[in-house]
Amino acid sequence: MAQDLASMASIVTELKYTPVDSIPAIAGGVRNAFNSHKTKPIDFRLTQLRKLYWGIKDNEAAIVQACKQDLGKGVFETYLSEIYWCTNDIVFVTQNLGKWMKDEKAPDIPLANKLLSPRIRKDPLGAILIIGTYNFPINLSLTPLVGAIAAGCTAVLKPSESAPSVAKVLQHIIETSIDPSCYTVVQGAIPETTALLEEKWDKIFYTGSANVAKIIAKKAAETLTPMTLELGGRNPAIVTKNANVRLAAKRLLWGKIMNAGQVCISQNYIMVDREVLDPFIAEMKLVMKQFYPDGAKESDDFGRIVHGKQWSRLKQMLESTKGRIVMGGDMDESQRYMGPTVIIVDSPSDPLVAEESFGPLIPILPVEDLDTAIRIAGEVHRTPLGLYPFGNKQETDRMMTETQSGGVSVNDALFHGSLPTLPFGGVGDSGHGAYRGRSSFDCFSHRRSVTSTPGWMEGLLDVRYPPYEGKLAKFKKMSELKPNFDRDGKVKFSPVSYVLSLGTGSKTGGLIGYAVILLAAFGVRQYLDSSAR
Numbered sequence: 077m078a079q080d081l082a083s084m085a086s087i088v089t090e091l092k093y094t095p096v097d098s099i100p101a102i103a104g105g106v107r108n109a110f111n112s113h114k115t116k117p118i119d120f121r122l123t124q125l126r127k128l129y130w131g132i133k134d135n136e137a138a139i140v141q142a143c144k145q146d147l148g149k150g151v152f153e154t155y156l157s158e159i160y161w162c163t164n165d166i167v168f169v170t171q172n173l174g175k176w177m178k179d180e181k182a183p184d185i186p187l188a189n190k191l192l193s194p195r196i197r198k199d200p201l202g203a204i205l206i207i208g209t210y211n212f213p214i215n216l217s218l219t220p221l222v223g224a225i226a227a228g229c230t231a232v233l234k235p236s237e238s239a240p241s242v243a244k245v246l247q248h249i250i251e252t253s254i255d256p257s258c259y260t261v262v263q264g265a266i267p268e269t270t271a272l273l274e275e276k277w278d279k280i281f282y283t284g285s286a287n288v289a290k291i292i293a294k295k296a297a298e299t300l301t302p303m304t305l306e307l308g309g310r311n312p313a314i315v316t317k318n319a320n321v322r323l324a325a326k327r328l329l330w331g332k333i334m335n336a337g338q339v340c341i342s343q344n345y346i347m348v349d350r351e352v353l354d355p356f357i358a359e360m361k362l363v364m365k366q367f368y369p370d371g372a373k374e375s376d377d378f379g380r381i382v383h384g385k386q387w388s389r390l391k392q393m394l395e396s397t398k399g400r401i402v403m404g405g406d407m408d409e410s411q412r413y414m415g416p417t418v419i420i421v422d423s424p425s426d427p428l429v430a431e432e433s434f435g436p437l438i439p440i441l442p443v444e445d446l447d448t449a450i451r452i453a454g455e456v457h458r459t460p461l462g463l464y465p466f467g468n469k470q471e472t473d474r475m476m477t478e479t480q481s482g483g484v485s486v487n488d489a490l491f492h493g494s495l496p497t498l499p500f501g502g503v504g505d506s507g508h509g510a511y512r513g514r515s516s517f518d519c520f521s522h523r524r525s526v527t528s529t530p531g532w533m534e535g536l537l538d539v540r541y542p543p544y545e546g547k548l549a550k551f552k553k554m555s556e557l558k559p560n561f562d563r564d565g566k567v568k569f570s571p572v573s574y575v576l577s578l579g580t581g582s583k584t585g586g587l588i589g590y591a592v593i594l595l596a597a598f599g600v601r602q603y604l605d606s607s608a609r
Contacts, residue, residue, distance in 0.1 A: 090240075090244075091237070091240035091241075091243055091244050091263055092263060093237075093263050093264040093265070093268055094261075094262045094263050094264050094268055096264075096267055096268060096271045099262060099268065099271040099272055099275070100271075100274075100275065102232060102260060102262060103203070103232065103272070103275035103276075103277075104275075105257060105260070106203045106230040106231065106232055106257075106258060106259075106260065107202070107203045107230070107276075109230045109255075109257045109258045110200070110202050110203050110229065110230040110258075110278075114255075114258070115200065115225075115228045115229065115230055115258055116200065116228045118173060118174060118177060121173060121225055121226055121228055122170055122173060124225050124254045124255060124258075124259070125166050125169060125170050125173075125222065125225055125226065126166075126170060127253045127254050128166060128218070128221075128222070128225070128249070128250075128253050128254050129163055129166040129167070129170075130253065131249040131250070131252060131253030131254070132159060132162055132163055132166075132214075132218070132249060133163065135245060135248065135249050136159055138245045138248070139154060139158060139159055139214055139242070139245055140154050140155075140159075141241070142239075142241035142242040142244070142245045143158060143213070143214070143241075143242060145241040146210070146213065146238075146239040146240065146241045146242050146382065147210070147211070147213075147239065147335065147336070147338070147379050147380060147382055148336070148378075148379040148380030148411075148412070148413075149335065149379045150376050150377045150378070150379065151376075152377065153334065153335065153377070153379065157212055157215055157334075157335070158212060158213075158214040158215050159214065161215045161219070161496060162214060162215060162218045162219060162222070164496060165219055165222055165496050165512075165513070165516075166222055168496070168497060168513060169222055169223075169226050169513070169516070169517070172514070173226055173517070176198065176226075176514060176517050177198055179195045179196060179197055179198075179526075180195060180196040180198075181194075181195060181196075182194035182195055182196055182525070188554070191530070191533060192527040192528060192529055192533075193527065193528045194525070194526070194527050195525075195526050195527075196523050196524065196525055196526070197523075197524040197526055198227070198517075198521045198522075198523065198524070199228075199521065199522045199524045200227045200228030200229045200520065200521060200522075201227065201229055201278045201279050201302075201520050201521065201522055202229060202230070202277075202278030202279070203229065203230050203231070203232075203277055203278050204224045204229045204230065204231040204232070204277065204278060204279050204280075204281060204520060205231070205232050205234070205272055205273075205275075205277045205279075205280045205281070206220050206221055206224065206231055206232070206233045206234065206281045207234045207269065207272075207280070207281070207282045207283070207284070207292070208233065208234065208235045208236050208246075208283060209236050209283040209284045210236040210238035210239040210242075210338075210382050211335055211338040211339065211340070211382070211434075212335070213235060213236055213239040213242035213243070213246070214242060214245075214246065216283045216306075217233055217235050217236075217246055218246070219511065219512065219516065220281045220283075220304075220511060220516065220519070221233055221250075221259070222516060223511055223515075223516025223517055223519050223520050224281075224520045225254075225259070226516065226517045226520075227516075227517050227519075227520035227521045228521075229278070229279075229520050230258040230259065231258075231259050232259075232260055232261070232262055232272065233246065233250065233259070233260070233261050233262070234261075234262050234263075234264070234268070234269060234272060235247070235261065235263065236284075237263070237264060237265045238382050238383060239382065243261075243263055244263075246261060247261040247263065273292065273295040273296075274295075276299055276301070277296075277301050278301070278302075279301065279302050279303065279304070279520060280292060280296055280301055280302075280303045280304075281303070281304045281306075281511075281519070282303065282304070282305055282306070283306040283307075284306075284307070285307065285308065286307050286308070286505060289305045289307055289507075292305075293305070303508075303509070304501070304507075304508070304509030304510075304511065304519055305502070305507045305508055305509065306340070306500075306501065306502065306507050306509075306511075307340070307461065307502055307505070307506050307507040308340035308341075308432055308434070308461055308506065309340075309344070309432065309457050309459070309460030309461040309462070309481075309482075309502065309505075309506040310344040310345070310429070310430070310431070310432050310456050310457040310460055311341060311342065311343050311344050311457075311460040311461055311462040311463065311464070311481070312343065312344070312345060312346075312347060312449075312452075312453040312456065312457075312460065312463060312464070313328055313331075313343035313345070313346040313347070313463075313464035313465075313466065313489070314346075314347045314446070314449045314450075314453065314463075314464070314465050314466065314467070314475060315328075315346060315347070315348045315349065315352065315356060315466045315467070316349050316352075316446055316449075316466065316467035316468070316471050317349040317351040317352050318467050318468045318471060319352070319466035319467045319468075319487075320466070320487070321352050321355050321356050321359055322359050323466075323487070324356065324359075324466040324487075325356055325357075325359035325360040325362075325363055326359070326363045327487075327488050327489045328343060328346060328360075328438075328464070328466075328489050329360055329363050329364060329367070329416065329438070330367075330489060331343055331464070331489025331490050332416060332436055332437075332438050332489075333367065333372070333378060333416050333436060334490075335379050336378065336379035336380060336381060336414070336435065336436050337416075337433070337434065337435040337436035337437065338379070338381070338382065338386075338434055338435060339434075339490060340434070340461055341461050341462040341482075341483070341490045341492075341493040342462075342489065342490050343462070343464050343489060343490075344429070344432055344433060344439075344460075345421075345428065345429045345438075345439045345440070345441055345456075346438065346439070346440045346441070347440075347441045347442075347443045347448075347449040347452060347453070348440055348441070348442055348443070349442075349443060349444075349445070349446075349449075350442045350443065350444060353440070353442050356440075357402055357403070357418065357420075357440070360403060360418055360438075361403055364403060364404075364416060371406075371415075372415045372416055373406065373408065373411075373413055373415060380411060380412040380413055381412045381413075381414055381435060382412075383412065384409070384412065386434070386435070387407075387409060387412045387414060388409075390414055390433065390434075390435040390437065391407065391409075391414070393427055393428060393431065393433055393435075393437065394417065394419075394428075394437060396427045397419055397421060397426055397427055397428045397439070398421070398422070398423070398426060399419040399420055399421035399422070399426060399428060399439060400419065400420045401417060401418070401419050402418050402419070402420055403416070403417065403418035403438075404416050404417035404418060404436075405417050414435060414436055414437075415436065416436045416438065417436060417437050417438060418438045418439075418440060419437065419438065419439045419440065420439075420440050420442070421439045421440065421441050422441075422442075423441075424441065424452045424455060424456050426439065426441075429441060429456060430456065446467070446471060446474070446475070449475075450474075450475060450478050450479060453479055454479060457506075458480060458504065459480050459481065459482075459502070459503045459504025459505055459506050460480075460481050460482070460506055461481065461482040461483070461502045461506040461507065462481055462482060462483055462484070462485065462490060462492070462493065463475065463476070463479055463481035463483075463484045463485075464484075464485055464488065464489055464490070465484070465486055465487070466487050467487075472486045472487065480503055480504065481503065481506075482500075482501055482502035482503045482506050482507065483500065483501075495512075496512055496513060497512065497513035497514070498512060498513070499511070499512055499513070499514075499515040500512045500515070501515075539551050539554065
């Protein structure tokens, strides 16, 4: 770690909110910076990303200290889910940005239209507003910023005021590392966020609760501002009688102890086949002892609830359940500590199932069979952020087919959300839009379709100009596609087409196939000729 205690103390200080009356000028500044076109060259983007990398590396000690202060987050979890996540993302993006920025050849273009050189440019959207959250305050603030920089945008970051120590470190990193005319931080709570939403943005990226997302979406709709919303959900895990119960218990417990359960994609409840309920609970108790031999409260690896309001909400949820606690239940308000707690519930309407806990509460709902589990999952939340099916392949495939979710980790907890190059996002009311890796670049880019029409084509284009008398037949011959299906929706079989396409279903596939055959025949002929000599 590159800092001494004195320098860390100067960074992790009391958070000062940005004056509300200065926000219009800040927003106008990043808009003007984008309009200057300075962020568009690849050299500028790469330089900013590399400087941000070193800004993170140089402030690792401050990040660790701030995460401990705000969330009780241990050193390992801070490096795993915050520091290394962001630095690795920057390295990956810088290594691939040149490839992503190149124009793409437009797919599925008819041969006649290829003369227009159709292609797709990747243009930056403009000035971006990023509203961060508290549970992974470095990761979920800087990862979208990396995407915005890579795409050639300017941005204002509004960190979560619920993680004030981290918000201060983020401001220090950004102000001392990258171009302040293009990228800046606004600190604050509701008044400051409201003032930011009064400004015109080219995109808003928000991570947080669905209730706040509705407020943001209403405000964005006034100016037709596009959004990416990363929300949460009542994510189900389903453990069938054919699952590996020991692994399911271990992996699902891990999914709820990470960050003290304050993870939007961790399972909100677990449905377990009654046939394996007792061994599943026994395995959870065993694994809990392995993870924390002296108890979670005494472990430096187990975090704390972010603030008293959230702690009280979780306590109230636990008090309102009609379920039976079979593991844990210990808590300490003075430390904002709430231990991993397993509760057997008997109804999908129990508050621990029907509401998102966002904490280390682990309700288990026994079910009779997979049919019941799939039905309940759809009733509790049709479009959650994650799905965690445990069972044999036939069962897990069925669960994916008969449910919806933003992502799926088969036979694991939240693992799909931990792959930094895999697109991550919700569906329906768990969010829309995706980012991470290449998808972060795409999130803040506009795919701009471009054609170039040469002058010599004018004779071929005369059919589009009036008067149109006598031109319809010519246009029909040039452009009409003939269907390969009848009125009943059945595909017509054509022996000639089958032979021409070599059974591939397309002329292009047939041409490639015949080319391969000809090359193979030529190779065989050459071999036979050389053998005969």
